[in-house]
Amino acid sequence: MNLSNITYTIHHNLCTGCGICENACPFNAIEIVVKEGRFLPQVNDGLCKNVQGCHRCIDACPGVGVDLSRIANEQFCDEAIKTDKWVGRYMKCFVGHSNDYDIRYHCASGGMVSQFLIFLLEKNYIDGAVVTAFDPDNELLVHSYIAHNREEVLHAKGSKYAPVSLHGMAQAIKQESGSRFVIVGLPCHIQGFRKLEKIDRKFKGKIFGYFAIYCSSGRTFYLTEHVFRERGIRKDDLTYFAYRDEGCLGSLVAKQRRSIRVDNNNSETSLYKEDEVYKEKYQSYYHPLRSFFVPRRCLFCIDHYGELGDVCFGDIHIEPFIEDKIGVNSIVVRKQLWLDLLMAAKDEMYVTLDEISVETLNSSQEMAGKKKGRNKNFIVLNKKLRRAVPVYDVSLPQKIGIKTILDYAQNRIQQLLGRHKNLWWLISKLKKDTSHYK
Numbered sequence: 041m042n043l044s045n046i047t048y049t050i051h052h053n054l055c056t057g058c059g060i061c062e063n064a065c066p067f068n069a070i071e072i073v074v075k076e077g078r079f080l081p082q083v084n085d086g087l088c089k090n091v092q093g094c095h096r097c098i099d100a101c102p103g104v105g106v107d108l109s110r111i112a113n114e115q116f117c118d119e120a121i122k123t124d125k126w127v128g129r130y131m132k133c134f135v136g137h138s139n140d141y142d143i144r145y146h147c148a149s150g151g152m153v154s155q156f157l158i159f160l161l162e163k164n165y166i167d168g169a170v171v172t173a174f175d176p177d178n179e180l181l182v183h184s185y186i187a188h189n190r191e192e193v194l195h196a197k198g199s200k201y202a203p204v205s206l207h208g209m210a211q212a213i214k215q216e217s218g219s220r221f222v223i224v225g226l227p228c229h230i231q232g233f234r235k236l237e238k239i240d241r242k243f244k245g246k247i248f249g250y251f252a253i254y255c256s257s258g259r260t261f262y263l264t265e266h267v268f269r270e271r272g273i274r275k276d277d278l279t280y281f282a283y284r285d286e287g288c289l290g291s292l293v294a295k296q297r298r299s300i301r302v303d304n305n306n307s308e309t310s311l312y313k314e315d316e317v318y319k320e321k322y323q324s325y326y327h328p329l330r331s332f333f334v335p336r337r338c339l340f341c342i343d344h345y346g347e348l349g350d351v352c353f354g355d356i357h358i359e360p361f362i363e364d365k366i367g368v369n370s371i372v373v374r375k376q377l378w379l380d381l382l383m384a385a386k387d388e389m390y391v392t393l394d395e396i397s398v399e400t401l402n403s404s405q406e407m408a409g410k411k412k413g414r415n416k417n418f419i420v421l422n423k424k425l426r427r428a429v430p431v432y433d434v435s436l437p438q439k440i441g442i443k444t445i446l447d448y449a450q451n452r453i454q455q456l457l458g459r460h461k462n463l464w465w466l467i468s469k470l471k472k473d474t475s476h477y478k
């Protein structure tokens with residue numbers, strides 16, 4: 041088997057499903073397909089020019105690792121840049137939210153991603169932004185596209201706890217007439233696009249910036265299927281769905297069409313349709329599901345904040361912000377240009393921003409420390425087991441203890457249960473009790 045193209049990533053289970061390899065392939069030899077609840081690239085050997093020395097797919101692949109420090113040092117070198125062991129290079133950290141109540145209330149956190157994009161588009165700072173929408177008409181329920189206006193940005197509001205592949209997006213950007221595009225993605229998407237920039241100058245010339253959303257870990261399509269199955273939500277009847285809506289952290293909201301049979305007086309029956317609404321708190325349906333639907337590759341991820349993003353967005357679920365009921369974000373800025381644009385959005389009353397310390401930010405992100413500690417240990421453990429692991433330009437621990445082995449085994453068992461639908465009945469028995477969560 042020829043393993044020097046993206047086949048290496050797939051074969052060693054290192055694929056993040058980000059779709060960057062498809063963007064990188066000049067011969068259309070890669071198709072992104074859905075397999076076992078996630079996106080995976082499929083290589084057409086007849087079209088692949090790997091043996092003639094291509095390798096572009098693997099050169100852009102974040103699944104095999106990335107030089108996080110080197111690229112961050114190249115990108116973020118303003119005088120005021122500082123370095124933090126978890127956040128990486130940064131300029132300032134903020135809490136903030138959209139000043140539009142509806143956006144703030146209905147977006148994932150405080151609506152900063154959507155509101156800032158709207159500001160940038162309305163003030164003509166950018167030509168478009170790659171976003172990912174939940175779409176009941178789409179078989180997979182998620183799809184990505186370039187948004188050019190407020191409506192298109194808001195159509196994509198909210199977090200998608202499902203695989204997101206940004207395949208086709210580099211091509212779409214290159215075909216557009218403008219040259220100032222923003223890409224919104226998870227840390228692995230941004231890593232891949234930063235790698236792609238190095239081998240695709242035309243693409244690089246079109247990019248104005250990257251917005252990363254912090255990521256504890258991805259989820260397979262099976263998470264949604266499991267949640268729907270447990271609650272009797274019918275995918276085919278959905279008219280609206282959000283993983284997080286209506287307030288800070290928010291709730292799953294599913295609206296589905298149901299037919300109501302009415303018996304009329306003259307003994308005739310008629311049918312009419314109405315929306316039935318299901319709601320459940322985010323902490324109640326999402327947190328209990330531990331690592332059951334987390335892809336294996338995410339256990340090796342060491343980038344929580346999206347260290348290669350120009351601006352990064354997340355929640356801030358600690359006191360006093362935890363008392364907020366409408367929506368609030370934390371934000372990391374890494375370039376003067378982006379700091380100036382954020383301040384302009386504040387001055388124009390689009391958003392509210394208050395500076396916070398990096399320590400405050402870190403205290404709100406449990407997974408940031410785990411990724412720099414636990415996940416690095418998982419990499420070392422798998423190296424010792426002679427398994428392929430992603431390579432990062434960071435130092436790794438020399439030794440690992442029994443706790444790492446048990447922790448890794450526990451995660452892998454949970455993932456095994458999540459992958460096999462006939463074992464899902466066990467998940468309800470092993471779910472985490474989160475009734476005490478605020």
Ligand SMILES: Cc1cc2nc3c(=O)[nH]c(=O)nc-3n(C[C@H](O)[C@H](O)[C@H](O)COP(=O)(O)OP(=O)(O)OC[C@H]3O[C@@H](n4cnc5c(N)ncnc54)[C@H](O)[C@@H]3O)c2cc1C
Nearest residue numbers: 147148149150151152153154171172198200204256354355
């Ligand atoms: C899988 C996942 C894990 C996360 N883990 C954490 C965490 O541990 N800690 C934390 O503080 N925050 C985490 N977040 C981020 C948080 O949920 C919000 O997305 C973030 O705070 C932005 O909120 P907002 O209101 O500004 O976004 P909105 O204004 O609602 O906009 C969200 C934007 O993100 C894009 N988007 C949503 N989901 C995805 C996706 N899966 N892939 C690519 N693009 C997407 C949409 O296109 C949209 O433009 C996670 C998000 C995801 C999707």
